Amino acid sequence: MDKNIPQEIERFDLSARIQHIIMFTTFLILSFTGWGLKYAYVEPSSTWINIWGGPRMAGIIHRVAGITMLLDFIYHQFYLLNLARKRDLRLTIIPMPKDVVDLVHNFMYYLGLRKERPYFGKFSYLQKFDYWAVYWGMFIIGTSGFFLAFPVTVSALFPTFTLGWIWDVLFIMHSDEALLAIVFILIIHFYMEHLRSDVFPMNWLWLTGKMSVEKLKHHHPAEYDYLFGPKSKKENK
Amino acid sequence: MRIRQGAVVLLLSSLFLIPAADAAPDAKACLACHASMKGNIEKEKGVLVNLNVDAEKFSKSVHGSFNCVDCHLSFASQPHKGPAAPVDKAIQDLAKALSLKSKIDPVAQAACVNCHPDPYAAYKTSVHGQNVMVKKSTDGPVCTSCHGSPHYIQARPSTESKVYLYNIIVTCGTCHEEKFMSEKYGFSPLVMERYLESFHGRKLKLGHTGAPSCAKCHGSHGILSAKDPKSPVNVANKKATCGQPKCHPGATDKFVAAITHKPLHPVAHFTEIALIILTVGTFMFIIIHVLLDIFADIRDRLFRKGDHHG
Numbered sequence: 001m002d003k004n005i006p007q008e009i010e011r012f013d014l015s016a017r018i019q020h021i022i023m024f025t026t027f028l029i030l031s032f033t034g035w036g037l038k039y040a041y042v043e044p045s046s047t048w049i050n051i052w053g054g055p056r057m058a059g060i061i062h063r064v065a066g067i068t069m070l071l072d073f074i075y076h077q078f079y080l081l082n083l084a085r086k087r088d089l090r091l092t093i094i095p096m097p098k099d100v101v102d103l104v105h106n107f108m109y110y111l112g113l114r115k116e117r118p119y120f121g122k123f124s125y126l127q128k129f130d131y132w133a134v135y136w137g138m139f140i141i142g143t144s145g146f147f148l149a150f151p152v153t154v155s156a157l158f159p160t161f162t163l164g165w166i167w168d169v170l171f172i173m174h175s176d177e178a179l180l181a182i183v184f185i186l187i188i189h190f191y192m193e194h195l196r197s198d199v200f201p202m203n204w205l206w207l208t209g210k211m212s213v214e215k216l217k218h219h220h221p222a223e224y225d226y227l228f229g230p231k232s233k234k235e236n237k
Numbered sequence: 238m239r240i241r242q243g244a245v246v247l248l249l250s251s252l253f254l255i256p257a258a259d260a261a262p263d264a265k266a267c268l269a270c271h272a273s274m275k276g277n278i279e280k281e282k283g284v285l286v287n288l289n290v291d292a293e294k295f296s297k298s299v300h301g302s303f304n305c306v307d308c309h310l311s312f313a314s315q316p317h318k319g320p321a322a323p324v325d326k327a328i329q330d331l332a333k334a335l336s337l338k339s340k341i342d343p344v345a346q347a348a349c350v351n352c353h354p355d356p357y358a359a360y361k362t363s364v365h366g367q368n369v370m371v372k373k374s375t376d377g378p379v380c381t382s383c384h385g386s387p388h389y390i391q392a393r394p395s396t397e398s399k400v401y402l403y404n405i406i407v408t409c410g411t412c413h414e415e416k417f418m419s420e421k422y423g424f425s426p427l428v429m430e431r432y433l434e435s436f437h438g439r440k441l442k443l444g445h446t447g448a449p450s451c452a453k454c455h456g457s458h459g460i461l462s463a464k465d466p467k468s469p470v471n472v473a474n475k476k477a478t479c480g481q482p483k484c485h486p487g488a489t490d491k492f493v494a495a496i497t498h499k500p501l502h503p504v505a506h507f508t509e510i511a512l513i514i515l516t517v518g519t520f521m522f523i524i525i526h527v528l529l530d531i532f533a534d535i536r537d538r539l540f541r542k543g544d545h546h547g
Binding site for chain 1: 440442444488502509512513520533534538
């Protein structure tokens, strides 16, 4: 291996790692307390909610966790702005037409129609999906949750013509999209970062922020080429 | 032989329990027979009466210390001779007014007001009372419709009470879930369903002590149609009702629009469908994706050694 190429690279700085920890802690708390209310008529929801200190306390915990998550999300926007200010912001997370190509290539690889995995960049299309899903969640679940948490106050914002459905829409948005978020995380995120045979029991990156260059080369060849000189895919093999 | 003698002695001595005709018999005397009766009798065409009273349950009810004749003031038919005193005129009139709805013993039904005048005063003016007593409709409750048999009645905080916070939803639902009722009186056909799926219903189910069930907002004995300007859930009063200090202080008109029990507005309905399609679509995509990834991973490990990355 070239001496100029390090053993590992930093993928997430300390701030990003802390943002992630706050995000998943509040996410779990919100899921646990919200689930009991969504499925109130399915036992053992009553028992479950009592573990959280009863419905009143569970409601307070849910609101505090929700606001913490929203603040974490807002902080992330400032974090990005700061990176941009330092000219340190690469747009590697933005979905590109290439992601569609990667998706097709990946399915062809799965089905044995291609020999190689797609030429993934710093973030694969699934990772981009995972990242932007948080924005979708914040927009749909975050805003509706905020409105539902302070209904008397925010009701002033609603135009009169919306009153016949706005409250039901907020509730449906919050409840259905929360289920989507939970199942999405449970399936994709847990599979990719915990259960997949090459990361089991977990991808330690969430703590160390570092990825071995070997792994980078395998999973994110385009990023490897970007960082460590132009090389053809064949040479990487 | 001794056993048979004993049985005869017991039988004879039980005769002493039967009181003289003019003394007010106590509950024990009535229950000597009425606690062990089986089947129903037909009082008039189509009205079946169960004459049996569960003595143990009766003794544990809030009325357990009463004598039967405290409420059963007269008996319409033999073999019983009623209590000596004639039934009060007011009770007789009320019994007549309730007789359409209370067929078994309207006098006993009317006798509730002897001890419970305030609920009766409220009931008289309520949409329920007006319907039964003035409009002579059977679409309204009398005391026992909601509270259950007075023989077994429990105080409201008891989980066995039919008007207990959680049980009252089922009790009101007996009639308010009926389609013909909602059509006839113009309330939402999904009152119960929409209540149960609301935050109020869910929180109540989980044991939230502040969550309201039916009577908390709509009132009870004095209940009025929501169209009545005096109803606490009338458009004009909803703000005050929802805005009680322990509930939603400062409630605005736009806020109180949240709870209507009406079926979902089309906008909300189609939002729900769109989100369900999105959710199911995403599930399908990620499940297929994960399964393919697992299969490819296994395939690579088995057949493409060196290609995988452990």
